[in-house]
Each structure stands twice: as C-alpha cells, then as structure tokens.
Amino acid sequence: MKSREMKNTIAFFLLSIGLVVMLFPFFWMVLSAFKSQKDVYAYPPIWFPKLWQFENFKKVFDLVPFGRYYFNSILVSVLSTIGQIGVSVLAAYSLARLRFPFKKFIYTFILSTMLMPFVVTMIPTFLIISSFKWIDTYQGLIVPFLFNGFSIIFLVPFFESIPRDLQDAARIDGCGYFKILFAVILSNSRSALSTITLFSFLGHWRNYLWPLIATNTTEMRTLPIGLKYLISEGGSEYHLLMAASLMAIIPVLVLYIFMEKQFIKSVTMTGIK
Secondary structure (H helix, E strand, O other), rough: OHHHHHHHHHHHHHHHHHHHHHHHHHHHHHHHHOOOOOHHHOOOOOOOOOOOOHHHHHHHHHHHOOOHHHHHHHHHHEEEEHHHHHHHHHHHHHHHHHOOOOOOHHHHHHHHHOOOHHHHHHHHHHHHHHHHHOOOOOHHHHHHOOOOOOHHHHHHHHHHHHOHHHHHHHOOOOOOOOHHHHHHHHOOHHHHHHHHHHHHHHHHOOOOOHHHHHOOOOOOOOOHHHHHHHHHHHHOOOOHHHHHHHHHHHHHHHHHHHHHHHHHHHHHOOOOO
C-alpha cells in the first residue's frame, strides 16, 4: 500500500513539473502583453508589469489591419470546419454503415492520404485553384480542405461502435438513410464530433503555409501571416506581438471551454470496446 502511495506521489510530482513547464510560456505571454517596451527588455526580468498597458491592444490595430486578419481567420476557420465535418460525417457514415462495391479499397485509399504530407500535394492543389481563378479568394482558402482523411478515419470506428439494433429499429419505424444518420448515428457520436471539430478548427486557425501562397493581397491574409507582418512592422516591440498573440488564441480557448467535456469523454472512451 505504501509502495502504491509512493508511486502516486512521484507521478503527481512529475506531472506537476510538466504542467508548470507547459504553462509557463503562456503565463509569460499574458503578462508581457500588458507590459511596456521597457519592462519587456528589463534585466533581471520583471514578472508583473509596473503599469498595466491596456493600450497595447489598440496599438496592434493601429500598426497593422489586425481586425481584417481576425475576420478572415474566423470566417475561413468556421466555414472550413463546418464543411470538413459535413464531408467527413457523410463519408464515415457510408464506410461504417452502408454496403457498396470497393468499400475496403476506398477505405484504404482514404487511409493512405494520411501518409502524404501537405507539401506533396501543395503544388497540384495550387495549380487546380489557379485554373478555377480562386487565387486570393475565400473559396481558394476553404474548398481544398473540405476533405480530411484523419477526420473520416477517426469517425468510422465511433459510427461502427453504435449498436445496429438502434439502426434496425429506426428503419422499422420508416426512417431513411439520412434520418438514421441524424437521429441515431450523430446523436450518439457527440463526443467524437466535438473532438474532430476542435482539431479541425485548430488546424485551420493556425494554418500559415496555404494562406501565404494562396493569397496576394493584405485584405485576404489571415492571423498567422498577420502576426508575421506585425514582427516586420513593429520591429522589436515584442509586447505588441504578445498582445496580438493573446488575442489570436482567444477563439481556440473559447471553443475548447465549450467542448471540454465532450473532448475528454471521447479520449477516455477511445480504448473502451
């Protein structure tokens, strides 16, 4: 019994150290966002600002079109996430519940797409959207990412784990394929959908490479590129960069807070048959 308590104490101590190490950069960023330029470069470092500089956030909007970057990121991330979830749900439902020719081949093909890094398909994708004249447009930023192999592969086991008796009962009641999808499958897969939504939104929100090559004007740039502009425009004013970074992570934190319960549930249920 004492040996188990000792192991638990050691594990708790190590996890606490890991938590402090992981949270320290975030804590330092929040404090630096309210510091003056003098306090940021002070040595020895000043933990808390002598005078809280709330005007740092206003200066960010004055220095670069941060509001436009913010709007573009929210619009692209939300629409891309909604579209990706819609495509993934339909594809996963077909693979998990329907019977059709070459089903295993299609599943293997979708799985193989996860093995290819984005840089492999980046140039062909750029040529395709260029032929459609989608360069520097919202559809050029959104449409190429509606298909995501990871989301489909992630949802298939969850859909398969739902008892078929529920589907058969719904079919006896006269439900069609789409009615079964919304009333039976999706209503029992909320944790998986929440996890995919969180991962999808986070991936689109922090995407830097594709918006950089698919847009040409400042009006179409997103936040990751806007933060880079802030470095070049602001020079060594890192307190403004920290203020912009703090504003940039707010949507992700809000989304995680709303989906935390379902996200944790999906993680704990992953290894349970």
